[in-house]
Amino acid sequence: MSGLDQIFVSLAHWVAGWFPASVQPLVSAVLAIAGMMAVFGTCFALTTIVERKVLARMQNRLGPNRVGPFGLLQPLADGLKMLTKEDIVPFSADHALHFLAPLVLTVPVWLAFAVLPFGRKMSAIDLDAGILFFFAIGSASELSVFMAGWSSQNKYSLVGAMRAIAQMISYEVPLVLATVPVLMLAGSLDLNDIVAAQGTYTFGGLARWNAFTPWGLAGLLLFLIAATAESNRSPFDLPEGESEIIAGFLTEYSGFKYALFFLGEYLGLFAVTGLAVTLFLGGWHAPFQWLEWVPSWLWFAAKFTSLIFLFIWVRATLPRLRLDQLLNFAWRFMVPLSLINLLVAAVWFWSSAWNFPVAAAVRWLLCAALIALPYHWLGRVLRGPLPPPRQYSYAE
C-alpha cells in the first residue's frame, strides 16, 4: 500500500541516489520539474481532445474521430500543424513585446505548480507562504494578456486585452477572498498544512473536507466561478469572444505563439483547479476512511479530473455574458457574497465549542442559512425589478 502510495517519491529518491550528495538537491528538483512538465503537458494534450469530444457529445455531434483511433492522435496533429505554420508578426507591432507575451504567460504558470501537493509528500517545494506565492505568480497572466493586446497594434487585440484586464482584476478579488476562510480556519498559508487540516474523519469515517461545510461549499462555488473567469473560459470568454472581436488579444498571433497561449491558458486552469482541490476538496485525502488504501495521488487525480470535466460541462452549457453583466456579477454578487462567507466562517469557528445534543446539525443549518439568505437577496438585487410583461402587437 505505502509502496504504491509513495512510488513517485521513492523513484525520485532512487534516481537521486546515483548522484553525489552535493548535487542531490538539484537532481531531485530537476526530477520534480521534469515529472510535472511531463504529466501536465500530457494532461494539456489530452484535455484538448477530451474537451472537443465532450463538447461535441453535449451538442449531439461526434467530435474529432479521424486522426488515430477515436481521434486520439488529434493533439499530435494539432501540435505539428501549429509548429509548421508561418509565424506572422504585424509590421507595426512592437516586436519585442509581441514575442515576450506568450512566454510571460507560460513560464509563471509552470511555477505555480511548484507549491501544489499532488499526493502524500508530493509537493515540489514546501513553502510557508505557498498560497501567497501561487496568487503572486498567477497575476502575471494579466500582464501577459495586456502585453499581447497592446503590442499587436490591432483594435480587436486592444479591446480584448482591455476586457481581459477588467475581468481578471475584478475576479481576482473574489478568488482570493474565497480562499481566506480556508486559510483562517487552517491557520496557515502552507498548502501542506491546509491539506493536513482536512485529513481527519468524523461521523464514522466521513472526511473533514472544507467543501462539506456551508462556508466551504459556498467558497468552493465562488472559487470555481472566479477561476473560470480568471482562466478566460466560457461563459466568461469575453477577452476572446470570437463572434464579437475575432479572437481578442490572440488576433495577431499565429503558429506556435498561438499554441503557447493555449498551453498557458490550460495550464493556468489546471493550476487553479489543483488549488481548488487542495483548498476545498481535501487535497489528496480520501473521502471516506475505509478508502484510505487507494494511493493519495490517485485521489488527487480523480478530483482534478472531475473538476476539469465540470469546467467543460459548464462551457458546453452556458452562453457568453455581456461585459456589464460580467462586471456586475463580480462586484455586486461575488465580492459581497465572499465577504459574507468570511463572516459565516467566523460563526462556524465560534460555534465549534457548542456542546449540546444535535449541535452539529444546528451549527450546519445556521451557517447554511447565513449564506443562503444573502445569496437569495443578492441575486434579487443584482437582477433588479422584473420587467413588465411584454405587450405584443401583431400585424393585421
Place this chain on the structure above:
Amino acid sequence: MNGLGIIKGMIETARNFAGSYHDPQRLTTVQYPEQKLPPVENARTIPFLVFDGDEAMAGLRCTACVICEKECPPQCIYIVKDQVKKPDYVGKMQMQPKVFDIDISVCMSCGICVEVCPFDAIKMDQVFELSTGDRFGKLLLDKHQLAKPNDYFVKIHKTEAGEIDVRREEDKLKAEAAAAAKAAAPKPPATPGAAK
C-alpha cells in the same frame, strides 16, 4: 431560486452527453467520405451541356448562339462557333460550338446561363467534389468534359427534365406532322423563287 436555470441547462447538456452514446438518432453528423446524403433535386453547382442520343458531339443541343457567354456575369464561358452545321432534334440545321469552355474556378453558380438558354442545352449539375491539384488545367472544362447525356439530366433534375422532354416530344411530333403535311400537299402554286 437564483441559479436554477443554470442547473436545468446543465441537466440538459448532461442528457445530451449520455444520450449521444446510447441513442444514435440524436447524432446528426454524416461521416462524409464514407457516408453521403442522398442528392437533393434542387441542388445546383456548375453548368453542364446536355446531349441527346448516344454520341455526345452529334447530339449536343447547344447551337453556339453565345447568349450564355454574353449573359454570364463573371464571364467564365468561352465559345467559338463551328463552320459546319448539324441537324437538331426537329431536323432543322443549326450551328454548333467548335469550342465551349467553362472556367469553373470563375463560375459563381448563379444559373443565369441556364435561364437564358433558348435551347435547353445548358443545365446545372450536382457534382461538388471538384477539388483538384492542378489549378489551371483541370479547372477549365471543355465541351467534351461538359457534355452529359439527357438521361443524366433526367436522373438529377427529374421534374425539370420531364417537362422539357414532354415539350420537345411535342415539338418533334408537330415538326413531323408539318413535314408530312408538306409532303402530302400538292406543289405550291407559286413560290417567289419558282416564278422566275
